[in-house]
Amino acid sequence: MxxxxxxxxxxxxxxxxxxxxxxxxxxxxxxxxxxxxxxxxxxxxxxxxxxxxxxxxxxxxxxxxxxxxxxxxxxxxxxxxxxxxxxxxxxxxxxxxxxxxxxxxxxxxxxxxxxxAKWLGIPSEDRYRGRGVSACATCDGFFFKECNVFVVGGGDTAMEEALYLTKFASKVTLVHRREEFRASKIMSLRAGKNPKIATILNVVVDEILGDGSKVTGIRLKDVRSGELIDHVCDGVFVAIGHxxxxxxxxxxxxxxxxxxxxxxxxxxxxxxxxxxxxxxxxxxxxxxxxxxxxxxxxxxxxxxxxxxxxx
Amino acid sequence: MSGKYLAATDQNFKTEILESDKVALVDFWAAWCGPCMMLGPVIEELAGDYEGKAVIAKVNVDENPNTAAQYGIRSIPTMLIFKNGQVVDQMVGAMPKNMIAKKIDEHIG
CATH class of the missing domain: 3.50.50.60 (FAD/NAD(P)-binding domain)
Known part of the structure; x- marks a missing residue:
């Protein structure tokens, strides 16, 4: 050529x-x-x-x-x-x-x-991508009407994703591996004030759980005690940076x-x-x-x- | 060369896709989805390239919630490839034209 x-x-x-x-x-x-x-x-x-x-x-x-x-x-x-x-x-x-x-x-x-966008890099995340695992709330939030979803991350993007998802989901849980969010004050405050948003700190995602065709839950690991806890959910949005x-x-x-x-x-x-x-x-x-x-x-x-x- | 894709709906999905004697690529999309809009022109080009060889279709998930739900679509754009009424391949997210074409070619075989 x-x-x-x-x-x-x-x-x-x-x-x-x-x-x-x-x-x-x-x-x-x-x-x-x-x-x-x-x-x-x-x-x-x-x-x-x-x-x-x-x-x-x-x-x-x-x-x-x-x-x-x-x-x-x-x-x-x-x-x-x-x-x-x-x-x-x-x-x-x-x-x-x-x-x-x-x-x-x-x-x-x-x-x-x-x-x-970065992904968590665990096999279960790959398995359920497009089946409940997403990195784009504005694209996929629509499919989670009246659902229970988790957002992984502690920065501004995670806050934005969580806030956006409250338009569709019945409950949004933000999970972050540290003691506090690193998001800007204005975004953390907005997320904190939203009645649909709950927060779990000091945890990392151990596994995304599913029934083979879709996400059914998330297994979190407490970074201090190492304890594993399963939560039921329909979707996991990954917002851990770029x-x-x-x-x-x-x-x-x-x-x-x-x-x-x-x-x-x-x-x-x-x-x-x-x-x-x-x-x-x-x-x-x-x-x-x-x-x-x-x-x-x-x-x-x-x-x-x-x-x-x-x- | 750009061409006209098939606008698949809840009503015509069975006859146009599942009962088609050709391999069908179906792109699930919506107007509010940025990556879907990027994929739009790619689908049109594929429709031109595969005219007579494969069915290239789009399903608007806003207007056709049943089909999207039936195939468990939870992320868009998602592209499914159908052969003899069965899903034989799945691609999540926008991707370059040559990668999509390669997948279609595998199933036209």
Missing amino acids: EKEIRDVVIIGTGPAGYTAAIYTGRANLKPLVIEGVQPGGQLMITTEIENFPGFPEGINGPELMSRMRQQAERFNAEFAYGSVVEADLSRSPFSLTLDDGREIVARSLIIATGAN APNAGLFSGQLAIDDYGYIETKKSSTETSVQGVFACGDVQDYTYRQAVTAVGSGCMAAVDAERFLESIR
């Missing part, structure tokens, strides 16, 4: 990828944006976003992402459906292979592959102990010249839509300067 040479290729279409596309598009660099398996990124599975500046009434995630995409299209960003299955960053220009076999060569590369999607670049870029791509301080430069990373794939600390947008802009500016320097 014919190889195409591009000035800028952006991998990922979350807030960071779209912003990088808007900026490089506007700078007339004709960016090619590889959409990935989840076009629009993590915000596509959220509902109301209350803290994105400029939207005092809030805006829903898919709507915000669709607007960002339109803005990128306005500046002639080109979108390619599919995901990158192979990347060779050992020499410049860099080469990428997409899942449909298409090969692309890039003078500069912006990695905005984001992060994905892991960066950097696997494709391991061994080629410097990656930190938590799996995030390392970037130089106050820039988006990675360990390879001409390769930039922005958004959640390089941000362990903030992980917000707004910070992703900010670093997407930085990556676009960094890539533009890099291209000028090699011309």
Whole structure:
């Protein structure tokens, strides 16, 4: 297949990828944006976003992402459906292979592959995925009307999932492995005040119980006593955080102990010249839509300067 | 090439899917589900690619609760593959087109 040479290729279409596309598009660099398996990124599975500046009434995630995409299209960003299955960053220009076999060569590369929800990693979770085990309340809450569900996790996402599920479920139990939640005060308070939400602390999930076709319960282990207690439930929602999607670049870029791509301080430069990373794939600390947008802009500016320097 | 999928319902599920002489891919979805919306264009492309070879269908779970309940759907998107009226494969969550096509091909065999 014919190889195409591009000035800028952006991998990922979350807030960071779209912003990088808007900026490089506007700078007339004709960016090619590889959409990935989840076009629009993590915000596509959220509902109301209350803290994105400029939207005092809030805006829903898919709507915000669709607007960002339109803005990128306005500046002639080109979108390619599919995901990158192979990347060779050992020499410049860099080469990428997409899942449909298409090969692309890039003078500069912006990695905005984001992060994905983490799973517990126990076999029973895998067995009942789609049969009562979920990592997306906004997708699957609907199927748990008048049901008894558990939410695993102690961060903001877990609080949001639990609150959202109270619209459908008759009872929601939040379980967390520590003595207290690490969620923000406002979210913990909201969850705590909801009469449908109960809390069990200092426990981890030992097993998800089922009858072979669906979830029927959850076995919790007390982290202090080691005691195992079974609870009856219809669903288990996992909200234990996110892991960066950097696997494709391991061994080629410097990656930190938590799996995030390392970037130089106050820039988006990675360990390879001409390769930039922005958004959640390089941000362990903030992980917000707004910070992703900010670093997407930085990556676009960094890539533009890099291209000028090699011309 | 994009094509027209079959809109399966509680009413026509038996005749169009279970009694079909072809392998059928059924995508359970809803308008309020982000990942389902991402999968939408993929299903349309598959409908074009498999025209005459397999049935490519979508079930709106809001409008067709009985079919979704009958197959124990608790997460969307979920795709089921039917052959001779039986579920022969299941995929939970949005996935790339070539992975779905591979699964369909296995059952067309």
